[in-house]
Amino acid sequence: MHSLEKLQQMALLLDFYGQLLTERQRMALAYYYEDNLSLAEIAEELNVSRQAVFDVIRRAEKILLSYEERLALIERWQTERNVLLQVEKLLRGSAAWQHDTDVMEAGRLLEELMREGGTLHGDV
CATH class of the missing domain: 1.10.10.10 (Winged helix-like DNA-binding domain superfamily/Winged helix DNA-binding domain)
Incomplete structure (x- = not known):
């Protein structure tokens, strides 16, 4: 095992x-x-x-x-993934998340980037 x-x-x-x-x-x-x-x-x-x-x-x-x-590609990927997750957390915690179109667009782009890299919402 x-x-x-x-x-x-x-x-x-x-x-x-x-x-x-x-x-x-x-x-x-x-x-x-x-x-x-x-x-x-x-x-x-x-x-x-x-x-x-x-x-x-x-x-x-x-x-x-x-x-x-x-x-060190995995190490670099994990570091970038952690930074993206922190940015996502900050954006989602922002009061502007649902109201500011620039913040909403930044969130959408972040989600797209994370999905392409297999890191959406903490995926490994």
């Missing part, structure tokens, strides 16, 4: 950097973390040994972590 924190971390790493992995690495990680398949089940799907699956998963995890360590 995977911890929720590890599942969330791997989901983000796959979202941000998954296309940089080989197809086999991507598939193994998706089966393992997203579909919650056992190593034996993945081995059967990929027609390889259980040990090969274990090695592919560990190697792919290390690769994804090294990408984040070097590029």
Whole structure:
């Protein structure tokens, strides 16, 4: 069983950097973390040994972590997401939220930006 924190971390790493992995690495990680398949089940799907699956998963995890360590895209995204959530909270708390057209337009644009980035109302 995977911890929720590890599942969330791997989901983000796959979202941000998954296309940089080989197809086999991507598939193994998706089966393992997203579909919650056992190593034996993945081995059967990929027609390889259980040990090969274990090695592919560990190697792919290390690769994804090294990408984040070097590029810090997830860290930057989380920082921007937190700032956008704070701005949204300030706008929604403003008395002008429902009455000032400029504030309403700013709120609409903020919601659009957050939706595109997958961060609307605290989504991860």
